[in-house]
Structure formats: C-alpha cells, structure tokens
Amino acid sequence: MTEIKFSARGVNVYYGATHAIKDVDVDIQxxxxxxxIGPSGCGKSTFLRCLNRMxxxxPIARVNGDIRLDGEDIYDRRVDPVQLRAKVGMVFQKPNPFPKSIYDNVAYGPKIHGLAKNKTELDQIVERSLRRGALWNEVKDRLDAPGTGLSGGQQQRLCIARAVATEPExxxxxxxxxxxxxxxxxQIEELIDELKQSYSLVIVTHSMQQAARVSQKTAxxxxxxxxxxxxxxxxxxxPDDPRTESYITGRIG
Incomplete structure (x- = not known):
C-alpha cells in the first residue's frame, strides 16, 4: 500500500471575495x-499552491481547512514556509532560472539551507541534481555559463535540478x-517518470494526453x-461523474 504524503480536508481558498477552491478533500500518495486537470480557471493551480503555501x-488570498504533509499541519504557525518549500519543491510554467551561472542556480538552495559543509560537498550536490534533472551531460563543461543562455527545455530541466537540490520530498x-x-x-515527461522513484510529484497540466501519459492518479x-x-x-x-466525462470527451473545457 502506497503511503499518503499529503492529506487535505475541507480546503477552501478565497481571493478577496472570490471563492476559488471549495471544500476540497484529497490524499496524495x-x-x-x-x-x-480541468478547464482554465477551475482552481487546479490555486490548490497546487496551497501545498507549499505559495x-x-x-495578500488577498485566504486558505482554510487542513493540509498535512506526513501528518504534520503545514499551516501551523510554527511551520516556517521557507523550510516547507525546501521540502516541497516547485517548478513553474515558464522556466525561470536565476540570472546566475548554471552552477549557482543549482547551488543556491543548498547554500541557503546549509546543506553543504564545503565546496566539495556543494560540487557533489550540484552534479547529483543536474544528473537528476537529466542535464549533466549537456552542461558539465560549462557550469559557469549563465543559466539563461540555455534552450527553453534545458532551462526547465535546470529549474527541476534546482528544485531537487534541496532534497525535497x-x-x-x-x-x-x-x-x-x-x-x-x-524529455521532461521522461524525467517525471524517473523522478517518481524518489519523490511524490503533483503536476497541473492542460494536456489530457500528458496527464494520461505521466500520471498514476488524476484529480x-x-x-x-x-x-x-x-x-x-x-x-x-x-469516470464516475458526468462532468468528468464531458470534460474528457471535449464537451466542456
């Protein structure tokens, strides 16, 4: 039995007066x-951002309900959101490498979280993360080149490498x-398939074909x-619900 990583109960999100997420219950393995999946504006990205308190x-967002990571309430006042985001990494829609070298993009998180005692350890973390991001062989000879100089797909793999560098779960x-x-x-889909050996992954996608190809569970x-x-x-x-069927067959979208 796969263990539950995230459990959410009665989650509601408001942006000012707009009720964006309504009573969501879900267990993520x-x-x-x-x-x-779901039409634009249906709340899937909003709910995703609840999971790392983004x-x-x-300022106008309000989240209520219960969200637990490994049984711990992530909205507890004692939880530091910065530490939480080291555990729950995020990759955005547009690749957003820092205006720094490839090396420094990956080394940034481990440095601020004190994960490396010295340069040798940092080098090892950078190499391991770039390998996990399936980028090492393409960039290992130019780690001091700017991350922004890579192609779009490489930039996105760099952002994945940057996200895994803090050893998230x-x-x-x-x-x-x-x-x-x-x-x-x-390439990214292939990478997602490999990463699930080590991580719990949650992906928001507009492409139903992509959801069908890469995921084991769909919401x-x-x-x-x-x-x-x-x-x-x-x-x-x-599907059990006619609305799901309508969306999947293209009647609503």
Missing part, C-alpha cells in the same frame, strides 16, 4: 505522479511543459470543486 505571498509542477516544444516536452477540478479523483486509467476510460 508518495512516489506517485498525481495530475490535476498562496501566502498573495515532493515536487509540484505547474504546467511545466506549456512553454516547451514537443521534443523538450517528451479533475471544475469551478473550484474537486469533482473526481482516482486511478488515471479509470478517470480517462470510465
């Missing part, structure tokens, strides 16, 4: 890829391929509600 940085990906061409997308969001959640194969071939 460890070492599994969970896809969030909504905290939006969960990786959140908010449409990580929407700015990439099909070849770069295929369908519609108008702020989590309509249906289950095995990806079941959601795509035999």
């Amino acid at each position: 460890d070492k599994t890829v969970t896809a969030f 909504n905290d940085v939006i 969960v990786l959140l990906m908010d449409e990580p391929c929407s700015a990439l061409d099909p070849i770069a997308t295929a 369908f969001f519609h108008l702020g509600h989590l309509v249906e959640y289950g095995e990806t194969g079941h959601i795509f071939t035999n």
